[in-house]
Amino acid sequence: MTVREVRIGTVLRPNRRWVKVDELAEYVAIVVRGFGRGIFHYEPTVGSDLGKLRFFRVESDSLVVSNIKAWEGAVAVSGSSEDGTIASNRFLSYEPIDGQADVNFLRHYLLTEEGNQRLQRASPGSADRNRTLAASRFEDILVPLPSPSEQQRIVARLDRVASTAAGLGRTRAPLARVKARVLAIAEASALPARPMKDLVRAARTPIDIEADQSYRPLGVRSFGKGLIRYPATKGEDLSKLRYYSVQPNRLVVSNIKAWEGAVAMTCDGDEDLVASTRFLQWEVADPAAVDLQYLRLFFATQMGLSLLGRASPGSADRNRTLSSPRFLDISIPLPPLAQQQRLVDLAHQIETIEAQLQQRDVVSSALLPAARNEAFAGLT
CATH class of the missing domain: 3.90.220.20 (DNA methylase specificity domains)
Known part of the structure; x- marks a missing residue:
């Protein structure tokens, strides 16, 4: 050639x-x-x-x-x-x-x-x-x-790769529509309302921070995007706030970012984390009435965000603080427990697929650049 x-x-x-x-x-x-x-x-x-x-x-x-x-x-x-x-x-x-x-x-x-x-x-x-x-x-x-025919051959190959990568990304659109329908069911206002104080109770146990010991602090991402598990750091490098132990199966709410959906659940293995006083922790008070995962799901809906926003007064982002009493005063529409669990299971399946798609996105985003570099490597 x-x-x-x-x-x-x-x-x-x-x-x-x-x-x-x-x-x-x-x-x-x-x-x-x-x-x-x-x-x-x-x-x-x-x-x-x-x-x-x-x-x-x-x-x-x-x-x-x-x-x-x-x-x-x-x-x-x-x-x-x-x-x-x-x-x-x-x-x-x-x-x-x-x-x-x-x-x-x-x-x-x-x-x-x-x-x-x-x-x-x-x-x-x-x-x-x-x-x-x-x-x-x-x-x-x-x-x-190269010759016009070789140029066209290379273009056709790279366009096929580009089409494949684009097709992988389009999978997200129908999945997002399904998730939106699940959230719409969760916020149905026709359901009977229950105050949070009937459903959850505070679950924070204070701990003493030792300057020379290592601790892994947690954070909560906004918009229902889960926990942040920070790397271990020495106690002397933590903030001067009060700290609490963490247990699995707790609803964790950021008291300064609740208004933008910073609500998450802990899971097995999170016992080695610590949470500052900026994070409210809740355990279920009435297991026959509510699934904590359903509450996490609900507070990601537009209705849930609105209720958290109204309970977090303030004129600036940094002043919009949610207190425990205000959180407990929130009333939410609550379907029967069996329906909550069906919605939670469906949402979990969707979130599992979303996590897989994120991993696939990493691969697909590298696919076309790699193919381009390979296609032209033999020409120069």
Whole structure:
């Protein structure tokens, strides 16, 4: 296979055709996202609101590059959906000369590690906002260029990988809809209401912190995203707050972030954690009436967040503190215990799948960059 190294300017030519903006006409402007994430369309706007930049008409099958964000992979190829849109003079646009180069081949190459390094070298500057790519420097970048048929073969392969990675991400949408329906059932206002003071009781046992001993403090993530189990640290490095032991199967509520859903459950193995006075701990008071996991689920709903917010008064985030008496005064709609447990089981299944998807996301996000680097490794 013969591979030439050529200047971009010998195989692509500029195709920015400037438009005279009509202040009364409506336009759709586009930008190119960084890290190879494609083209974004702004909402339609009238010409008088476009600002003082110059604009050109975007044409399909063009290589479009941000001249201020090229160094972080703001490179894309326009499609039919971009026909009729406009882009400002912050973007470079090119079309092939005599079919020598496939613009998608060049896009994939410029998004490899080697291609990005060449874009960075062509975008000098010491700060992000000063790293501007001039058209002349872009056109001087050298790229490996095999035959048109080999270019198309590489593009087809990489597009298949991209489609596979995108498909993995789309799994989240239907899963999110199922979880939303589960939460909607949990907050059904037609259910009989019970005050928290009938359902839970405080479960905090104070401990003395020894300066030379190691302790693992806990935290609670907002929006129902679970516990934070911090690494062990010496007692002398902990805050000066009072600390309490932790036991499994406790509902833990951050008293300064409850208003944004910082509610979680402890589990087996959390006995080696400690919790500061910033965290309220609760155990079930009436096992025949409530499942603590159901309470965790409920306080992730819009109704649950609203109730926590009203019980956490204050005008600023740092002053919105939830006291134990206010928490116990909250009344919540409570279905029968069997229904609570069915909802908890379903939510647990969904959360297990979400955790698996997060792990898969790590793999899929690395899939296309790795495939690009591999595809071009033999060309340079």
